[in-house]
Amino acid sequence: MTGSLVADGLTVVYGGVKPLDDVSLTFDRDVCGLVGPNGAGKTTFFNALSGFAQPSAGSLAFDGEDILAMNAAKRARWGLRRTFQQEQVIHGLSGWDNVRLAAEHTGGGRAAVERAIDFVGLDGVDRAGSQLSMLERRLVEIAKTVVGSPKLVLLDEPGAGLDQSETERLISLIRQIPNEFGALVILVDHDMDLVSTVCGTTAVLDFGHVIAIGPTATVLGSANVRKAYLGTADMEADE
Amino acid sequence: MTATVNQRSSRVAAWSPAKLFSARNIVVLVVVVGVLIFTPSVVGAYWTRIFTICTIFSIAAAGIALLYGRLGLVSLGQVSLIGVGGWITLRIGHATSLPFEVVLVIAAIGTGIIGVLVGLPALRLSGLNLAIVTLMLAGAFEVIFNVTGFPNGGDGFLGRAQGGVLQQPLARPSLGTTDPDYFRYVVVVAAIMFLVIGLHLSNRPGRAWAAIRQSEAGALAAGIGTVRYRLWALAVVSATTGVAGGLLAGNAGLLDPISFKAPASILLFATVLIGGAYSLVGAVIAGFLSQGVPPLLNAWGLDGNLIFVLLGFGMIQAITTAPQGIAGQLQGLVRRIAGAIAKRRSR
Amino acid sequence: MILPFVVAGLVLGALYALSGVGMLVLYRTTGVLNFGYGALGAMSAMLAWQFAELRMQPVLAYALGILVATALSLLFGFLAGPFLATVTTLTKATATLGLALILLGVMLFAWNDKARFLRLATDTIGFQLGTRITVTQIICLGLATVIVIGTSLYLRHSPTGTSMRALASDRELASMLGIRVRRVELLAWAVSGALGGISGILLSSQTRLEPLFLTFIVIPVLAAVVVGRFKSLVGTLVGGLVIGVVQAVASAFPSTSPFSNATPFVVATIVILYLQRRKVVTIEVSR
Numbered sequence: 001m002t003g004s005l006v007a008d009g010l011t012v013v014y015g016g017v018k019p020l021d022d023v024s025l026t027f028d029r030d031v032c033g034l035v036g037p038n039g040a041g042k043t044t045f046f047n048a049l050s051g052f053a054q055p056s057a058g059s060l061a062f063d064g065e066d067i068l069a070m071n072a073a074k075r076a077r078w079g080l081r082r083t084f085q086q087e088q089v090i091h092g093l094s095g096w097d098n099v100r101l102a103a104e105h106t107g108g109g110r111a112a113v114e115r116a117i118d119f120v121g122l123d124g125v126d127r128a129g130s131q132l133s134m135l136e137r138r139l140v141e142i143a144k145t146v147v148g149s150p151k152l153v154l155l156d157e158p159g160a161g162l163d164q165s166e167t168e169r170l171i172s173l174i175r176q177i178p179n180e181f182g183a184l185v186i187l188v189d190h191d192m193d194l195v196s197t198v199c200g201t202t203a204v205l206d207f208g209h210v211i212a213i214g215p216t217a218t219v220l221g222s223a224n225v226r227k228a229y230l231g232t233a234d235m236e237a238d239e
Numbered sequence: 240m241t242a243t244v245n246q247r248s249s250r251v252a253a254w255s256p257a258k259l260f261s262a263r264n265i266v267v268l269v270v271v272v273g274v275l276i277f278t279p280s281v282v283g284a285y286w287t288r289i290f291t292i293c294t295i296f297s298i299a300a301a302g303i304a305l306l307y308g309r310l311g312l313v314s315l316g317q318v319s320l321i322g323v324g325g326w327i328t329l330r331i332g333h334a335t336s337l338p339f340e341v342v343l344v345i346a347a348i349g350t351g352i353i354g355v356l357v358g359l360p361a362l363r364l365s366g367l368n369l370a371i372v373t374l375m376l377a378g379a380f381e382v383i384f385n386v387t388g389f390p391n392g393g394d395g396f397l398g399r400a401q402g403g404v405l406q407q408p409l410a411r412p413s414l415g416t417t418d419p420d421y422f423r424y425v426v427v428v429a430a431i432m433f434l435v436i437g438l439h440l441s442n443r444p445g446r447a448w449a450a451i452r453q454s455e456a457g458a459l460a461a462g463i464g465t466v467r468y469r470l471w472a473l474a475v476v477s478a479t480t481g482v483a484g485g486l487l488a489g490n491a492g493l494l495d496p497i498s499f500k501a502p503a504s505i506l507l508f509a510t511v512l513i514g515g516a517y518s519l520v521g522a523v524i525a526g527f528l529s530q531g532v533p534p535l536l537n538a539w540g541l542d543g544n545l546i547f548v549l550l551g552f553g554m555i556q557a558i559t560t561a562p563q564g565i566a567g568q569l570q571g572l573v574r575r576i577a578g579a580i581a582k583r584r585s586r
Numbered sequence: 587m588i589l590p591f592v593v594a595g596l597v598l599g600a601l602y603a604l605s606g607v608g609m610l611v612l613y614r615t616t617g618v619l620n621f622g623y624g625a626l627g628a629m630s631a632m633l634a635w636q637f638a639e640l641r642m643q644p645v646l647a648y649a650l651g652i653l654v655a656t657a658l659s660l661l662f663g664f665l666a667g668p669f670l671a672t673v674t675t676l677t678k679a680t681a682t683l684g685l686a687l688i689l690l691g692v693m694l695f696a697w698n699d700k701a702r703f704l705r706l707a708t709d710t711i712g713f714q715l716g717t718r719i720t721v722t723q724i725i726c727l728g729l730a731t732v733i734v735i736g737t738s739l740y741l742r743h744s745p746t747g748t749s750m751r752a753l754a755s756d757r758e759l760a761s762m763l764g765i766r767v768r769r770v771e772l773l774a775w776a777v778s779g780a781l782g783g784i785s786g787i788l789l790s791s792q793t794r795l796e797p798l799f800l801t802f803i804v805i806p807v808l809a810a811v812v813v814g815r816f817k818s819l820v821g822t823l824v825g826g827l828v829i830g831v832v833q834a835v836a837s838a839f840p841s842t843s844p845f846s847n848a849t850p851f852v853v854a855t856i857v858i859l860y861l862q863r864r865k866v867v868t869i870e871v872s873r
Contacts (some may be wrong), residue, residue: 313676313680360859361859362857363862364859364862366675367619367674367675367676368858370676370679370680370861371760371808371812371854372854372855372858372859373860374805374808374851375805375808375809375850375851375854375855376851376855376860378805378806378848378850379848379851379852379855380850382844382847382848382851383845383848385844385847386844386845419866488681500801501802502798502801505683505686505687508683509683509684509687511693512680542694542695544691544694544695545691545695546691547687547688547690547691547694548687548688548691548692548695549691550684550687550691551683551684551685551686551687551688551689551690551691552684552688553684554680554681554683554684554687555666555681555684555685555688558673558677558680558681558684559669559681573813
């Protein structure tokens, strides 16, 4: 059973822009998706969740715990893990050390590191980060998110740069995270196929507002979601 | 300039016999022991004294290398910290009859505290801003040292001997009264300092520092308290540099402000870049470049001022084509030789 | 009576500012903070002195010194430019440290480090304005003001000046707009070198003609640039003048006098810390 995330009236202001405007949603099961056109506020939502953007209003709670009361590093230690669009594998450290890094600051020991590495199926963990292939680096990033006892895992375009078969491998991994580690997973991606395959619930953002949330198939098929994507090159490519 | 040397994976624990007695560690041990035993008799009195100072500066160089190679921070004020360590050593040494080793420890702690206090406001800075602030601090310390001078047996807080009272050099430690003995003493202390720094680099702090350098956000997202780890780096580097200062004070027994001007820190930084900021071997090379090459030039009948030209070109070359410095190129060479040998064996 | 100190401080401060303007123009156009700037000035002063010693006409000697500084700056910009364009500002600045060391070594090799005097003809003529002010000092003050205003106008109104500002703001965009990036950059190196040469000669006449000292005068000059927040010419001028006056007045009183030389360092540190006080954690994520 994964926990549940409740956002209530979450608002973020940058200068004169509101990337997030009164966002309220609940994610409470397995893998959830967050989609929307460019500039919709998906990454800002992740940043607000992980402590890199300060909300000017609203609340974020996970199983009743106030997330906003902790700073970024504390949230990680509490159990919030995230990946970034730009991969964060440290080139000078081995794959093993990269995962170990995440473990040693979030209370995981050697066993947790081994479990995470076995879970993603990474071979040759002694090779330096700079020598790993793109897929291997993405796997290291997933391993970093699941090491220890994660509660909430945020994946920001985890499949970027991977081909079809590699993406499928990633999909099957992501699917298993809630069961294996008991963590709620929120996934941001442009790839609608990926989202519809993996995510049970999906929320759609547009211009900082939630315009739809519910079972993925329903949401992605709804009229106003299509309207939000209309006119952007994104949607045309996806269709 | 984001070259990083790939660190060996820590999956196999460092304490396992396989790693502890690895070829590399054995070679290092043999070299250090060899240097300890044979150097004074092989190189003679003059060069023994030179190598003593080279070793002392290599400790400070190791600190610069840690800050730059692992954390990507340029500090252009490290020689000032040597001065602080030297000052504390002289003051405590004159004021008490504590053994030299204890005074060194006090100097390490004192310099560590001062380094952290002075560096605390600048902790959030990085890149060019930090380099400029450290340069400014070096300038400020230069002025302070000119005002306070260095203790030489007198009374008062500053410990300056006034008027007719003769200045007293600080006595050498009992284990190292003669020049050859002091050389060995310094090498042993330096080895300990290198061990301290090396252990930091290959374990948890080193990994955290690498993460902070790569991406502040990524480090925070991994649960690393970035402020804490930066302070830790500052403390370790300041403390070890303070020990270098103490050893310098113990060498001549007296120190002069003229040795701790701002340009000296710039030169030391240059030698670290050239020697190699990504390995401790580079720090040893840096120590020699900064204190050994000028006398070498003199010995060859060349103008000692050419060191500036050499360092200038060396620095530009290090930045443009050899970011891993001489040490990196040597290590590459060793790796290629080892690889060739392995290939020959497997045939 | 502190007036003599105030005057001396204003003059020195004006020179810090004059020097700073040269650094700033280069920094804004190319992103290179030239730590070798003091060395260029020192080279100019040493050569001017040497040529004067060789019985050359003083004005010609100065002009030649300035010319060499300009040429050296241009040469470095030409050779190192393409590489420097690809690296971070920190690395750019670090590379110029190499330039500083090379020039310093050459100077110390050619002339040793003993103190010399560069006497400008205008040193002997002066006025009494509450205290004695030489024409040289008036030139320093005047030149600094003129150059700050002139450079300001040049950057704002002339085509090359506008190109420089475009480069400062976005190098790639500027090149896409058809601006001859390399040309403008080289111009900046040349102008910067010339200003460095001029300020080097004046600084040597007001302080010391000594290669090491003049090379590292780049540190207090940098302090003036810091006060100008690395972008404002007027800020640099004000910064330089304030630093100069405070330093000079501090040297007038026995209690503060030993610490007066630390003024530029303290001011620069405080300003940088203040400007960077609200540092936000930057993330590479873009959307």
